[in-house]
Amino acid sequence: MTASGGIASWADSAARLVAVAAGRMPADLVVRGGRWVNVYSGEIIPGTDVAVAAGRFAFVGPSATHAIGPDTQVIEAEGRFLVPGLCDAHMHVESGMVTATEFARAVIPHGTTTMFVDPHEIANVLGLPGVRLLHDEAMTLPVNMFVQMPGCVPSAPGLEQAGAAIGPAEVAEAMGWPNIIGLGEMMNFPGVVAGDPAMLGEIAATQRAGKVVGGHYASPDLGLPFHAYAAGGPADDHEGTRPEDAVARVRQGMRAMLRLGSAWYDVAAQVRAVTEGGLDPRNVVLCTDDSHSGTLVEDGHMDRVVRHAIAQGLRPVTAIQMATLNTAQHFGLERELGSIAPGRRADLFLSSDLARLPVEVVIGRGVVLARDGALAVEVPPYAYPASARDTVRLGRAVRAVDFSVPAPAGVESVACNVIGVVENQAPTRALVRRLPCRNGRVEADAAQDVCHVAVVERHRGTGTVSNGFVSGFGYTGSCAVASTVAHDSHHVLVVGTSREAMAAAVNRLAEVGGGICVMRDGRELALVELPIAGLMSDERAEVVARKAGRLVAAMAECGCGLNNAVMQHSLLALVVIPELRISDIGLVDVRRFQPVPVVLGA
Template identity: 75%
Template sequence: MFPGPTGVTTLKSWPESAARLIAVAAGRETADLVVRNGQWVNVHSREVIAGTDIAIADGRIAYCGDDASAMIGENTRVIDAEGRYLVPGLCDAHMHVESGMLTVSEFVRAVLPHGTTSMFVDPHEIANVLGLDGVRLMHDEAVDQPINVFVQMPSCAPSAPGLETTGEELGPDDVEAAMGWPNIIGLGEMMNFPGVASGDPKMLGEIAATQNAGKVVGGHYASPDLGSPFHAYVAGGPADDHEGTREEDAVARVRQGMRAMLRLGSAWYDVKSQITAVTEKGLDPSNFILCTDDCHSGTLVNDGHMDRVVRHAIECGCEPLVAIQMATINTARHFGLERELGSITPGRRADIVITSDLATLPIEMVIARGVVAAEDGQVRVERRAFDYPATARDTVRLGRELVSVDFDIHAPEGADTVRVNVIGVVENQAPTKALTKDLPVRNGLVRSDPTQDICQIALVERHRASGSVTNGFVSGFGYKGACAIASTVAHDSHHMIVVGTSKENMAEAANRLAEVGGGVCVFKDGKEIALVELPIAGLMSDEPAELVAAKAARMVEAMGECGCELNNAYMQHSLLALVVIPELRISDLGIVDVRRFELVDLIVGN
């Protein structure tokens, strides 16, 4: 049996419920819930069937047809759909709960009103901080939810061995152990694509452990090179990929037997550029899947989740029924769960969205596992409680108080100007640009240059209390005046990223996060103007989603007050240490050129 949304078991496994489902469908027994007079969106046949009744028992669908009258008894709840559409509950095929700054329980409460009833989560953020113990915590919390939350075992901690230092490391033995946990659905995104392409034994060992368990290997090929490295990576076993940004990326993946996952997150807008593979080139849409990857709490609470992605795909020219397939049955099939979810058909979990329009997709009612879980934007199931232990909370260890000189960048003796490598932020995309710029030297120190939109960036080690600081330069944020933004969300090693125009403010911001146990803060003119506390692993809050969203909104607003006009600039900030996405990144070991997967000097020619 599966836990129900109010603490009572409502969803039974198919073998446990089969006899009753048959009896209800035959009219010999009555249903728990009947939805009448709906327009059935059938994702198997890609058609809409008017005048349909859906009968539900034991949290599963028993009957889909034109008359469920015989299945209604005195204890049956009846919902009149009044001719509205009955859409399968939406599935997010690839996502990181930690990016929402929320616990699994609060993330679920945030997305339920938006029609999401299934999530496939990769907790590799907490894995980099707490290792296998952290993954187990999120796995156990995921099991105890009113919707389907499946967990992918993180594959890459660290994501690029030799280029970063994580709080914990994972390997093939950890993957093999996790494959036996009840809610593990597969292997999380295999980010070390050079390792796979070169036949690295550790990466291949993790993939083998997953395939031996009969589960899906998630992909992450972040290079634009579709030549031999790409072909070698595909041969290594990853079954999907969400890192495409161009039409040719999507085409290449499906031609090689992968599923192309098209993402729309808070700052990743990669659907529009790839959906043309279906809408214009006419490729079979069955191998295309929609996902979010990373959404912060403000997006979830104010804009939506998978409903937002489906609407966006439709706006980009995708037919509504095809877009819905990409967020339901395609996902279920990919993970081998077609008999469990992804469609409104007998035997499946009763996950249904009721909406009055397929193009604009207003989410008017959400049924999850046979229970009305959300209605008119309000969650109708009780708040879940999960206790994260003290070991998951004391994770920001700087070893000392930082001061402004920690952010000094020394120039070669006698230099008046130097040429430096600069990380170039790209709005609404995860990749960066590798820039080189000439910067002035004053009193032996290299200075940032606001006239070129260049400020400082620092990676502060926070796992082992080493007190080390790696300094560099970044362009694209538009910061002006004296300011600093610090975050312990720093994909994927999750040290602390500090970006600023004032070294004094940078030190103050870093020390503040150490004081509160992690999070995001903004300092301007020496004063704190925004703070989001994230005490769980320095990644997540245990506060309600609405409160976290409000703090995150203030954080984004504060970044704007410092001069930043980028859309969701915080997401770009948090990825500046992700050393598996080109072109240039920063880690605790130095500046990383991801095009060549090697450390490079900050000062060119130094």
């Protein structure tokens, strides 16, 4: 069986739904004898049957015998829980290193039937046409993938140069597309706080269209800047890391989005605002933000997030509400999604344990999509055009000397600004380390866990290389890791202990059209090819996950012990999250939003 996208509207289905509920027509599908997880009432209701017609719930009650005809498919729930299909409130497909189709294939068996995706990664490479590519692909899927129009391309104008630019005119145009649900995360929070006309213009265009504005306030300051940001219109925020962050957002009328991605573990701290502080959970939603392909295939998706939230002390029904009804209400889709109730899209899964949440049968739009962790339908691959490929344009092959930081004359060591990686969190620390100098260059220092880091411009072939230093990866020996996944402008980002290894890794990515490469002692340890915009593979998710597994092992072989170091690596250039980052224009202090020198002085 082949699954395809699309579902008739409620208006076009209403007559049949009413007829099935009244017993005048048979249902397409009936699930019998389940325990109904009712996210409206907070109850678990045993002995419940569900009847489905035209891809929507027609009847939910104690017996659907009246809806069973000769051609009705009947599934025996056998007392298992009937759980609404899970919703990811904020995520980036590109972080999985796969296409939207492959992402869906990976997460459907985990009970995810709705995603709200912000494709600002591909937007930074290909601009508005790239957003349209992913938008159109999403509409072919057998599950719900709504697209948020990226609003911060580049994320920090003046501090980085992306491959494209998006402004109010592009946002206004996209608001008329059929699958655009709102504006993506407004990462340029200093611009909003300062009243930047472009940022406020994008927000205004979204609100005029009656759609949701995504937030991104990546600062611990809950004083006047936070209040100014809230006044700017964002309806949600996923950058909180503390209980007080969740409280502040909800009090200002935002939804607090708590994320558990491959590298971001922000649920445990913030959910205490609910479990210990008594915060009303109706305005709290769960999301992943960024999920590595290995995480998707091996550990799960929103089912993983819900299980984790339950483990932190949430009632199972409350955790499920945060990943279903709360999300649907936030995006104005309560009558379409987020619950098992008449008229809604027939998205649910069967589970035998509400705390462990095994996902045993997944139904999307009334079709059985997966059983026991395996897809039950074919989801055909999506063909990306040639215009989305060959996007790594260096202009020239890089050399080892390109990765040099000049040292002041006649000194043996200098004080330097160094990016400090914080495990399992997006923020970095601004460190100062004294580094040795040799032959007129500042050197990395393994004894202090300090490596070289550089950004190589790859959109226009300018040959520009900006250099700095980073601490926290633990690399030893002669090694380098290079990636064209470098949030958000996605130049080539390389970290290494050896300039020669750095050059080899960067040039290798230019050969294959983008990806992630690990070099050690003159040989290639791992390579994940990402030919679509330098961000996504055109291979199956399982294949990419295996390659990503080898990548993680190779990084560990180089001495890295960080959890999900790939994600930590990719965010070193994200110049909208404090404290210190590197972009194609140099080192950036994100606390003050201004460039800073690498070398402070002798």
